[in-house]
Amino acid sequence: MSAALQPAAGTEILEVKSLSMRFGGLLAVDGVDFQVQRGSITALIGPNGAGKTTVFNCITGFYRPTAGQIRLRRADGSVAALQTLKDHRIARAGVARTFQNIRLFAGMTVLENLLIAQHIKLQKATGFGIGAMLGLSGYRAAEAEAIDRAAEWLRAIGLLDRADDIAGGLPYGAQRRLEIARAMCTMPALLCLDEPAAGLNPRESDDLAKLLVSIRDGTATASPPTSVLLIEHDMGIVMRISDHVVVLDHGRKIAEGPPDQVRNDRHVIAAYLGEDEEG
Amino acid sequence: MAYALQQLINGISLGMIYGLIAVGYTMVYGIIGMINFAHGDIFMVGAFIALIAILSLMSSDLMGGPAAILLVLAISMAFTALYGWTVERIAYRPLRGSFRLAPLISAIGMSIVLQNFVQVSQGARVKPLEPQLRGGVELMRDGDFVVQLSYMQILIIVSTLAVLAVFTWLVTQTALGRAMRACEQDRRMASLLGINTDRTISLAFVIGAALAAVAGTLYLLRYGIADFFMGFIVGVKAFTAAVLGGIGSLPGAVLGGLLIGLIETFWSAYFSVQYKDVAAFSILALTLVFLPTGLLGRQEIEKV
Numbered sequence: 001m002s003a004a005l006q007p008a009a010g011t012e013i014l015e016v017k018s019l020s021m022r023f024g025g026l027l028a029v030d031g032v033d034f035q036v037q038r039g040s041i042t043a044l045i046g047p048n049g050a051g052k053t054t055v056f057n058c059i060t061g062f063y064r065p066t067a068g069q070i071r072l073r074r075a076d077g078s079v080a081a082l083q084t085l086k087d088h089r090i091a092r093a094g095v096a097r098t099f100q101n102i103r104l105f106a107g108m109t110v111l112e113n114l115l116i117a118q119h120i121k122l123q124k125a126t127g128f129g130i131g132a133m134l135g136l137s138g139y140r141a142a143e144a145e146a147i148d149r150a151a152e153w154l155r156a157i158g159l160l161d162r163a164d165d166i167a168g169g170l171p172y173g174a175q176r177r178l179e180i181a182r183a184m185c186t187m188p189a190l191l192c193l194d195e196p197a198a199g200l201n202p203r204e205s206d207d208l209a210k211l212l213v214s215i216r217d218g219t220a221t222a223s224p225p226t227s228v229l230l231i232e233h234d235m236g237i238v239m240r241i242s243d244h245v246v247v248l249d250h251g252r253k254i255a256e257g258p259p260d261q262v263r264n265d266r267h268v269i270a271a272y273l274g275e276d277e278e279g
Numbered sequence: 280m281a282y283a284l285q286q287l288i289n290g291i292s293l294g295m296i297y298g299l300i301a302v303g304y305t306m307v308y309g310i311i312g313m314i315n316f317a318h319g320d321i322f323m324v325g326a327f328i329a330l331i332a333i334l335s336l337m338s339s340d341l342m343g344g345p346a347a348i349l350l351v352l353a354i355s356m357a358f359t360a361l362y363g364w365t366v367e368r369i370a371y372r373p374l375r376g377s378f379r380l381a382p383l384i385s386a387i388g389m390s391i392v393l394q395n396f397v398q399v400s401q402g403a404r405v406k407p408l409e410p411q412l413r414g415g416v417e418l419m420r421d422g423d424f425v426v427q428l429s430y431m432q433i434l435i436i437v438s439t440l441a442v443l444a445v446f447t448w449l450v451t452q453t454a455l456g457r458a459m460r461a462c463e464q465d466r467r468m469a470s471l472l473g474i475n476t477d478r479t480i481s482l483a484f485v486i487g488a489a490l491a492a493v494a495g496t497l498y499l500l501r502y503g504i505a506d507f508f509m510g511f512i513v514g515v516k517a518f519t520a521a522v523l524g525g526i527g528s529l530p531g532a533v534l535g536g537l538l539i540g541l542i543e544t545f546w547s548a549y550f551s552v553q554y555k556d557v558a559a560f561s562i563l564a565l566t567l568v569f570l571p572t573g574l575l576g577r578q579e580i581e582k583v
Contacts, residue, residue: 060471061471086470087467087470087471087476088470088471088472088473088474088475088476090471091470091471091472091473092473096471096472097471099468103465103468105460105461105464105465105468105469106464107460107464108457108460108461108464112457112460115454115457116457116458116461116469116472116474117472117473119454119457119458119461119472119473119474120473120474122454123454123455123458143454182472183472186472186473
């Protein structure tokens with residue numbers, strides 16, 4: 001499955017360049033460079049404390065990096081400098097993310113969770129709420145379209161019959177899938193997932209792997225293929241679905257390449273098995 | 280019996296005014312977790328704008344009839360909403376992300392600023408307003424005692440229900456309402472999904488101020504007075520209503536408002552008018568001790 005798409009050169013969607021993040025005296029990320037190719041699944045791996053989540057948080061606007069650049073190259077050729085944008089601007093630029101812990105709007109329904117992710121579009125269509133107030137037809141059409149898209153994703157993750165249930169009441173695995181669907185409803189160019197398989201049983205992990213591949217290939221719904229960047233500890237999934245793997249240790253990149261190559265890299269083995277060797 | 284029925288009517292119409300204001304407290308608390316202590320003064324500003332509108336309409340001989348009252352309501356809502364927006368923009372937004380007490384202190388400051396601004400610009404005297412809506416429907420006669428549902432009370436009840444219906448629809452059915460509820464649950468996440476949380480918070484203040492303006496206008500028409508200090512006691516009672524109903528719960532705010540209105544009215548009717556405020560505030564103390572989450576509030580469970 002991992003060989004499905006070998007990206008052509010010069011088609012990167014995300015370019016991270018000499019990214020550094022310092023917390024007080026601690027240099028959590030130290031000059032990391034990597035790229036995410038358009039239409040690929042790229043995995044960011046590394047031992048605990050390697051700086052994976054910090055890199056992620058810089059890309060998604062949670063942290064402002066101390067130094068470096070993060071460029072998102074969209075399909076239309078425009079480039080967004082993510083390190084300068086505020087939260088909601090990053091989502092609008094085309095990056096969606098999930099967290100290690102589930103952050104659904106637990107008190108709202110499954111469907112509402114997916115509609116919130118389409119708020120930007122809805123809001124534009126409704127003239128910032130004024131149209132909605134007057135019950136204009138444009139608003140109804142936009143809302144109907146948003147519900148259609150949500151329904152498509154619910155079908156893709158197998159939750160269509162739970163649309164009106166409260167999100168917080170779903171089983172854990174379903175909540176994880178719903179989070180991914182919600183992120184996809186923002187229609188991102190790049191989907192960032194922080195340990196999506198954490199806490200899933202083998203069957204659920206399997207479903208997740210299929211879902212991610214179908215998101216990459218654009219077969220999950222009518223939405224276009226979407227590049228995926230993920231942090232994951234479950235090496236089974238990483239090796240099976242990733243097109244490209246970036247390995248971090250102590251805040252630095254120690255290896256990158258296709259999964260097979262990375263698996264046999266001696267620096268990677270050293271980092272994971274704890275040999276006293278620094279790359 | 281007839282007396283009690285009359286008090287019930289009075290209590291409900293007073294309670295609805297409290298409910299309208301309480302919604303503003305509870306909505307802001309729900310979204311940004313602060314008590315907007317200037318909200319009572321926003322109510323006062325709403326009453327003053329309504330008074331100015333009424334007086335200017337009167338001077339051009341346009342006052343009278345339901346259309347004029349609707350116009351006054353609209354003017355008051357529009358201008359008061361602007362005040363609500365401004366207060367948030369200059370006094371609360373710069374403090375977002377600061378320590379928890381900062382916006383609270385700023386709110387108390389804002390309350391004093393608004394009071395003094397109105398005192399200086401409008402004078403400290405109590406402003407009287409002659410009744411704009413006289414008469415009523417006679418419901419029941421018991422000897423000499425006539426149970427009356429005045430047109431004013433009908434106006435209060437009908438307009439409050441109408442405003443609350445629109446508000447409920449806005450919160451539960453529209454994209455804007457969804458965004459507000461999302462911000463209430465997880466503001467950071469809502470932001471990461473593309474929602475402009477600053478604007479959503481602003482809108483909560485605007486809507487809250489508009490509701491307070493309706494309350495202020497109705498209060499002015501009902502009691503015929505306005506002064507720069509009126510927002511304090513009414514505001515604190517509406518706050519009590521919000522706490523009683525469960526702070527953060529919108530239906531709770533309306534329910535709490537009705538209960539406070541009824542308790543206050545019945546207390547005045549059967550016990551002592553002088554102690555009516557004591558009765559209302561005892562409820563606040565009792566709620567905080569025995570039912571901290573209020574009637575419809577939900578338990579806050581901190582995840583560890």
